[in-house]
Amino acid sequence: MTGAPQADLVIVANRLPVDRVTQPDGAVSWRPSPGGLVTALEPVLRANDGAWIGWPGSADDDEFEPFEENGLSLIPVAMSAQEVEEFYEGFSNGTLWPLYHDVIAKPEFHREWWDSYVSVNQRFADRAAEVAAEGATVWVQDYQLQLVPQMLRARRPDLRIGFYLHIPFPPAELFSQLPWRRQILEGLLGADLIGFQLPGAAANFVRLVRSRVGHKTHRDTIYLPDGRPVKATAFPISIDTAGFEELARSEAVAERAAEIREALGNPRRIFLGVDRLDYTKGIYSRLRAFGELVRDGHLDVEDAVFVQVATPSRERVEQYRILRDEIEMLVGRINGDYGKIGNPAIHYLHNSYPREEMAAFYRAADIMVVTPFRDGMNLVAKEYVACRFEDDGALVLSEFAGAAQELRQAWLVNPYDIDGMKSALMDAFAAEKRETSRRMRAMRRTVVQNDVAKWAADFLRELEELPEHHDKTVRRSRSS
Ligand code: ADP
Ligand code: F6P
Secondary structure, three states: OOOOOOEEEEEEEEEOOEEEEEOOOOOEEEEEOOOHHHHHHHHHHHHHOOEEEEEOOOOOOOOOOOEEEOOEEEEEOOOOHHHHHHHHHHHHHHHHHHHHOOOOOOOOOOHHHHHHHHHHHHHHHHHHHHHEEEEEEEEEEOHHHOOHHHHHHHHOOOOEEEEEOOOOOOOHHHHOOOOOHHHHHHHHOOOOEEEEOOHHHHHHHHHHHHHHHOOEEEOOEEEOOOOOEEEEEEOOOOOOHHHHHHHHHOHHHHHHHHHHHHHOOOOOEEEEEEEEOOOOOOHHHHHHHHHHHHHOOOOOOOOEEEEEEEEOOOOOOHHHHHHHHHHHHHHHHHHHHHOEOOEOOEEEEOOOOOHHHHHHHHHHOOEEEEOOOOEOOOHHHHHHHHHOOOOOOEEEEEOOEHHHHOOOOOEEEOOOOHHHHHHHHHHHHHOOHHHHHHHHHHHHHHHHHOOHHHHHHHHHHHHHHOOOOOOOOOOOOOOO
16 A cells, blocks of 8 residues: 555544445545544544544555545555455454453454454554554553554664543453463553553453463553553543533533433433444433333333433444343333333433534433443543533432543432432432532533543643663563
8 A cells, every 4th residue: 555644643543533425426525423532532633743643434445545534644544345244254353352341242253353363453453553654652552452562662773652541441350261361461551551441441451461471560550571661541531621612602502401301301401322333332221210110100201201312333333233122022022011102201312413413402302321341431421511511410320430530429229229220310400400400510520520631631742751761680481
């Protein structure tokens, strides 16, 4: 492939921030990619004037040239249909995703998926090696690319390499199921700095490196036998808080929020859920809890309505198809049993929306319900808080979302406990204005002080300042 411009900051992520869509007439257009990674990193790339290497989201396209889209310098990496199946849907989302999320679904282990993971990671590493300027910083993202740091270092020892994991990192007891556990740990150790959402995840990693690879460690530092230190520590990710607030304050969003409330029949309270349609997000249990409250007469459909936005996600993966069917059946059942003409209990939207529309949903909703069984962070919770500039609105939040470590003033729930969720929904429904304001004010302080610009600046500064060598005497690692 021909040369891309050399960059001093290179972001390497599985997906580009935009997906390539080919229309029936062959015309090509771009639409924003789904997920929190893109939301978080797009403003970082804009501010730092770097390049972004990633997959354009389609299969079997010919490799095409680097391009500019909406002011971003993008470098596509192509995948064949077989690689999409084995690397993306297979090893990334059928093995690692469930394994790293508490084994909520059963991970599958297939050797051909692993082979594809290795070869696609090598392609990303090769592309990064070509694009990075001498001494550049390369920031590799997420679970799909855990071998890239080591592969890249082998070709370009001059680079500063960072890695950030956007999802949880599991405890040793679960991670150890992985037949390729040692290769993954060594892949990550190619980075100088490895960032996690929470301190517990960083501690899980360091413990595994000590026990499975045999390297010397002290607190958050790993001492490699070749004299290079690797730091593994937490950097909780965030959002463009000011950007979301500005959007929420705009006239257009205020009008749209009023329109949404009106269209829903101006109920006393609007509950809102916004998630990728993923089994980690706890959508089914949350809707069940709401449905039971309506069934038992605690909530009336003229008084309270639930809007569930479910973003289409990984639609060719079997477990995601099953989940979609289950949720749609449940929504149908609840609406059939308890809805009235003009007043369904649940409004279900299986669609993606522009940021303005998301901000209007957040402004229109009185109670945001975020109940994942496990989530690295959950940016939706932070976006809701950012949009509530009048210090109103309630957040019901799973204690198993990374965001719960920061947003302590939310109504915290255990998503496995349906009765507990029902109580929290009712408490939030009935809360006095004074109570919701007190909680929201405190949460807003946290999200304003810790935005995505600070997250990126903290990570990149730490990466810059890390020493290149340690002076510890360490023995060669043993195999395990
Ligand atoms: P994940 O990374 O697992 O998808 P997060 O909550 O961290 O979960 O991030 C989701 C991101 O996707 C948020 O920025 C949210 O605004 C955005 N998003 C979610 N649903 C939609 C949708 N239907 N349309 C547009 N953006 C969405
Ligand atoms: O961090 C969560 C994440 O998995 C990102 O890596 C990913 O880009 C996003 O969610 C959406 O998932 P996908 O790229 O599989 O559509």
